[in-house]
Amino acid sequence: MNGPAKKTHIKALGRAGLEQWVSTLGEKPYRARQLWKWLIQRGAVSFSDMTDLSKAFRARLEATAEIKSLRQVSADGSRDTGAVKFLWECPDGNRIESVHIPEGDRRTVCISSQVGCGLGCLFCATGRLGFTRNLESWEILDQVIGVRRETGAAPTNIVVMGMGEPFLNYDAVMDALAVMNDPEGLAIGHRKITVSTAGVIPGLLRFTEENRPYKLAVSLNAATDGLRTRIMPVNRKYPIAALMEAVRAYSRAPGRRVTFEYVLLAGLNDSREDASRLLALLRGLPCKVNLIPYNPAVGGFQRPDEDRVERFLEWIKPLRSPVIVRWSRGADIGAACGQLAGSRPDRQDSPAFEGPTGGLR
Numbered sequence: 047m048n049g050p051a052k053k054t055h056i057k058a059l060g061r062a063g064l065e066q067w068v069s070t071l072g073e074k075p076y077r078a079r080q081l082w083k084w085l086i087q088r089g090a091v092s093f094s095d096m097t098d099l100s101k102a103f104r105a106r107l108e109a110t111a112e113i114k115s116l117r118q119v120s121a122d123g124s125r126d127t128g129a130v131k132f133l134w135e136c137p138d139g140n141r142i143e144s145v146h147i148p149e150g151d152r153r154t155v156c157i158s159s160q161v162g163c164g165l166g167c168l169f170c171a172t173g174r175l176g177f178t179r180n181l182e183s184w185e186i187l188d189q190v191i192g193v194r195r196e197t198g199a200a201p202t203n204i205v206v207m208g209m210g211e212p213f214l215n216y217d218a219v220m221d222a223l224a225v226m227n228d229p230e231g232l233a234i235g236h237r238k239i240t241v242s243t244a245g246v247i248p249g250l251l252r253f254t255e256e257n258r259p260y261k262l263a264v265s266l267n268a269a270t271d272g273l274r275t276r277i278m279p280v281n282r283k284y285p286i287a288a289l290m291e292a293v294r295a296y297s298r299a300p301g302r303r304v305t306f307e308y309v310l311l312a313g314l315n316d317s318r319e320d321a322s323r324l325l326a327l328l329r330g331l332p333c334k335v336n337l338i339p340y341n342p343a344v345g346g347f348q349r350p351d352e353d354r355v356e357r358f359l360e361w362i363k364p365l366r367s368p369v370i371v372r373w374s375r376g377a378d379i380g381a382a383c384g385q386l387a388g389s390r391p392d393r394q395d396s397p398a399f400e401g402p403t404g405g406l407r
């Protein structure tokens with residue numbers, strides 16, 4: 047005996063797929079546009095939310111389709127910066143994190159691309175988890191939709207810098223970003239979207255060849271193969287010389303400028319010699335450098351003091367490219383760069399974030 051027919055997960059169809067699916071129901075094309083608007087722009091989580099659809103059509107949708115969404119487990123707000131870390135549960139029970147970072151008129155959402163990460167960077171909490179699976183494109187997109195729904199504010203910027211390596215889940219990430227960038231999707235400008243890689247060269251080359259319009263960031267963190275391999279095992283497969291060759295290929299197109307992220311680790315990569323090597327590596331390349339004082343995430347590493355950070359900044363000023371110190375926001379709730387690990391911080395003083403839906407603890 048056959049069981050009930052499997053329902054169509056319409057959020058995973060994409061806009062073209064949704065139009066095709068609606069046509070199989072014998073409905074007119076405008077129905078797909080209505081559904082798309084509710085799912086993507088309004089963040090509907092049930093068909094009952096779709097109040098401008100007829101009751102008969104909603105009943106038909108209930109019988110044939112489903113809306114899967116990430117389930118919010120918690121939202122912890124930073125007392126210091128206003129950043130909010132969201133913990134989401136996927137339909138299969140896996141958990142991921144994303145972060146909302148308000149700063150003036152800018153509202154950045156940092157999103158994850160994988161459950162865990164297989165690259166094993168020693169200073170990163172996500173790297174200690176290991177890799178579980180890639181996120182589907184709708185799960186990547188739903189982080190932004192969920193943050194917007196809970197904060198009541200449309201994001202202005204997206205950074206794919208959360209859990210996982212984006213270039214190891216390339217297709218799903220690009221599909222999700224296309225919807226975020228789409229004027230009929232989330233309408234976030236392509237120059238407001240940044241993809242960060244630990245140096246996975248095949249993905250970087252594909253990103254270049256496909257002329258993707260989004261910004262590129264490379265997590266460098268060392269200027270010699272010996273040290274980079276020690277703290278970032280991905281360097282064994284994709285050493286610095288090959289990585290820099292790929293970056294230069296990316297930078298040849300007009301208007302392309304890569305951002306290098308350099309996490310400052312006390313006594314490890316913050317000496318004058320390290321600064322000199324970094325200068326030699328990046329000189330002549332159109333770039334920007336973000337110096338990120340280490341955020342406590344795993345044992346064995348420490349943040350340099352402020353004087354040391356300032357000295358390192360002075361040492362690399364001859365680069366003549368923009369160099370800024372990025373003091374991460376949300377470290378008090380385990381939401382800063384390198385701290386995401388798919389669980390809530392074990393803290394008693396992290397306030398519950400209260401957005402339009404109320405307290406979320």
